[in-house]
Amino acid sequence: MSGVEGDNESPELKSSVSPYEDALDALSSLITKKTRADRSNKGDGFDVLFDYLKMLELDVAISQMKVIHVAGTKGKGSTCTFTESILRNYGFHTGLFTSPHLIDVRERFRLDGSELQTEPYKTASLVFSVSTLGSNRVDICEEKFLAYFWWCYNRLKEKTNEDIPMPTYFRFLALLAFKIFSAEQVDVAILEVGLGGKFDATNVVQAPIVCGISSLGYDHMEILGYTLGEIAGEKAGIFKHGVPAFTAPQLDEAMFVLEKKASQLDVPLQVATPLDINLLNGLQLGLDGEHQFLNAGLAIALCHTWLKRTGHLEGTYLDQISSLPDQFIKGLTTASLQGRAQIIPDRYINMENLGDLVFYLDGAHSPESMEMCGRWFSLAIKKDIQQQNSWKDQSQDNSGPSNGLISKYHNEASRRSSTQILLFNCMSVRDPQLLLPRLMNTCANHGIHFQKALFVPNISVYNKVGSHALPTTDPQVDLSWQLTLQRVWEDLIHGHKGGDDKNNDSICEEGKEYTEKNARSCESSLVFPSLPLAIKWLRDNVQQNRSVRVQVLVTGSLHLVGDVLRLVKM
Ligand SMILES: Nc1ncnc2c1ncn2[C@@H]1O[C@H](COP(=O)(O)OP(=O)(O)OP(=O)(O)O)[C@@H](O)[C@H]1O
Ligand SMILES: [Mg+2]
Numbered sequence: 001m002s003g004v005e006g007d008n009e010s011p012e013l014k015s016s017v018s019p020y021e022d023a024l025d026a027l028s029s030l031i032t033k034k035t036r037a038d039r040s041n042k043g044d045g046f047d048v049l050f051d052y053l054k055m056l057e058l059d060v061a062i063s064q065m066k067v068i069h070v071a072g073t074k075g076k077g078s079t080c081t082f083t084e085s086i087l088r089n090y091g092f093h094t095g096l097f098t099s100p101h102l103i104d105v106r107e108r109f110r111l112d113g114s115e116l117q118t119e120p121y122k123t124a125s126l127v128f129s130v131s132t133l134g135s136n137r138v139d140i141c142e143e144k145f146l147a148y149f150w151w152c153y154n155r156l157k158e159k160t161n162e163d164i165p166m167p168t169y170f171r172f173l174a175l176l177a178f179k180i181f182s183a184e185q186v187d188v189a190i191l192e193v194g195l196g197g198k199f200d201a202t203n204v205v206q207a208p209i210v211c212g213i214s215s216l217g218y219d220h221m222e223i224l225g226y227t228l229g230e231i232a233g234e235k236a237g238i239f240k241h242g243v244p245a246f247t248a249p250q251l252d253e254a255m256f257v258l259e260k261k262a263s264q265l266d267v268p269l270q271v272a273t274p275l276d277i278n279l280l281n282g283l284q285l286g287l288d289g290e291h292q293f294l295n296a297g298l299a300i301a302l303c304h305t306w307l308k309r310t311g312h313l314e315g316t317y318l319d320q321i322s323s324l325p326d327q328f329i330k331g332l333t334t335a336s337l338q339g340r341a342q343i344i345p346d347r348y349i350n351m352e353n354l355g356d357l358v359f360y361l362d363g364a365h366s367p368e369s370m371e372m373c374g375r376w377f378s379l380a381i382k383k384d385i386q387q388q389n390s391w392k393d394q395s396q397d398n399s400g401p402s403n404g405l406i407s408k409y410h411n412e413a414s415r416r417s418s419t420q421i422l423l424f425n426c427m428s429v430r431d432p433q434l435l436l437p438r439l440m441n442t443c444a445n446h447g448i449h450f451q452k453a454l455f456v457p458n459i460s461v462y463n464k465v466g467s468h469a470l471p472t473t474d475p476q477v478d479l480s481w482q483l484t485l486q487r488v489w490e491d492l493i494h495g496h497k498g499g500d501d502k503n504n505d506s507i508c509e510e511g512k513e514y515t516e517k518n519a520r521s522c523e524s525s526l527v528f529p530s531l532p533l534a535i536k537w538l539r540d541n542v543q544q545n546r547s548v549r550v551q552v553l554v555t556g557s558l559h560l561v562g563d564v565l566r567l568v569k570m
């Protein structure tokens with residue numbers, strides 16, 4: 001294939017449903033069958049990334065990019081989101097690359113803060129030249145995305161061979177991000193590490209302006225190591241000689257390793273002070289949850305250093321900042337990232353009765369983040385109860401001015417009781433014996449007890465890529481993992497109630513599996529063969545019992561959170 005125009009053409013275009021689905025198909029073809037635990041993949045062929053950069057003519061561009069690079073176990077995406085928002089408020093043209101996505105793969109690439117997934121389909125004409133795109137500073141719309149996508153994909157297809165095969169899924173997306181950011185001439189590129197640090201595709205950047213390490217904890221141990229020290233060592237793989245770095249406060253074991261790696265590379269490493277809420281002038285952080293103060297503190301340090309090192313700010317980073325510039329406050333308080341501590345009422349149910357069914361979404365999937373998530377959820381529920389009570393008081397005290405409709409709603413709402421339900425799934429590489437107790441105990445310590453837990457499988461690998469196609473229910477779906485989760489949950493509940501060693505099976509409706517309710521039912525839990533069935537069950541319940549408000553915590557997997565968003569937002 002020759003010439004840029006031809007490069008933009010999808011090979012499967014003729015038989016396609018839509019050009020966008022064609023791109024997703026091509027992207028799916030890059031998902032390797034190797035399991036994430038396959039260590040033979042570790043580091044192998046990292047250098048091949050530099051070959052890809054040459055093939056895409058990105059080697060010079062990347063060395064000139066003013067990059068902020070962030071690794072960590074938890075809080076990378078949030079830190080990057082705050083960072084982007086702050087620098088955008090300074091007027092810089094920003095590029096943000098995060099992972100994973102929830103609904104649409106374009107969420108991973110933001111230009112000037114725009115989320116990319118919301119546009120309706122357009123029949124894209126793909127025959128325009130990529131070289132004309134860079135000058136146009138608008139969001140990355142579908143056409144633009146497709147043009148960059150096929151430019152990279154086809155060029156790599158043409159130049160790769162048996163020795164240098166096509167890049168894998170995440171590597172391709174990182175290369176695509178570099179292409180987009182260089183063509184769009186961003187002032188700053190904020191890059192979230194996909195996994196680990198040292199061997200991550202984003203680590204081809206040789207001279208970032210500043211690096212950040214967000215909270216470290218236990219995740220992906222099969223790849224990164226089983227001790228906090230080992231994990232910290234992998235993440236510190238993003239440190240570059242002499243380039244300043246900041247870390248969120250860490251446990252000693254992790255901090256020790258970070259400091260050691262930093263001193264080997266002459267990296268000035270500082271701990272970023274968590275943000276003091278008083279610096280926000282009474283406003284709230286754009287992302288909810290206590291842990292966000294750690295992420296915001298790190299983002300402040302990263303932005304401050306970036307501004308300084310690029311010659312936009314005088315002075316040094318102070319440990320005790322007494323006030324924040326307006327751009328920082330605006331950036332921090334308006335940042336947004338879906339699926340992290342996000343509350344959305346179910347529109348299907350709530351047309352008439354706002355608040356009957358509410359989803360609390362948080363993509364936590366490591367033990368530490370389970371605890372954070374449990375705290376956030378419990379506090380949100382308590383706040384909601386306080387709100388209900390204050391409405392109850394107001395409706396009893398008729399003295400004040402009242403708006404008829406609102407007070408009628410408040411009146412009704414305050415008469416209803418609320419109940420909490422958990423909707424959960426996690427990947428089978430994760431340990432539910434660590435995740436579920438952490439979540440349950442945190443909530444229980446705040447007085448929140450789930451009435452039921454629902455377990456569902458994730459939708460499909462294809463949807464991980466970001467198809468708009470609706471999930472279908474596979475009648476043959478293997479639910480053994482969800483049944484394992486259910487067993488862990490039932491054991492926990494019975495442990496909590498001080499119950500005997502009763503075999504779970506005796507309290508589960510054996511033999512009635514997936515019949516009437518389409519679910520395998522136990523005393524405190526249900527396994528559904530698909531998410532739409534679980535959502536239908538929730539909606540049916542709410543409609544049958546209007547005196548109860550149902551608050552559903554969705555967590556354990558960002559994919560699950562994305563699937564729920566996709567179904568609930570429609
Ligand atoms: N500093 C933190 N400490 C502990 N948990 C956190 C922290 N920040 C975020 N979390 C939890 O982790 C979840 C994911 O947050 P975020 O997307 O910022 O992290 P990430 O590092 O990008 O995660 P991923 O590994 O999925 O890419 C949040 O929903 C929240 O539950
Ligand atoms: Mg992760």
Ligand SMILES: [Mg+2]
Nearest residue numbers: 076077099100
């Ligand atoms: Mg992330």
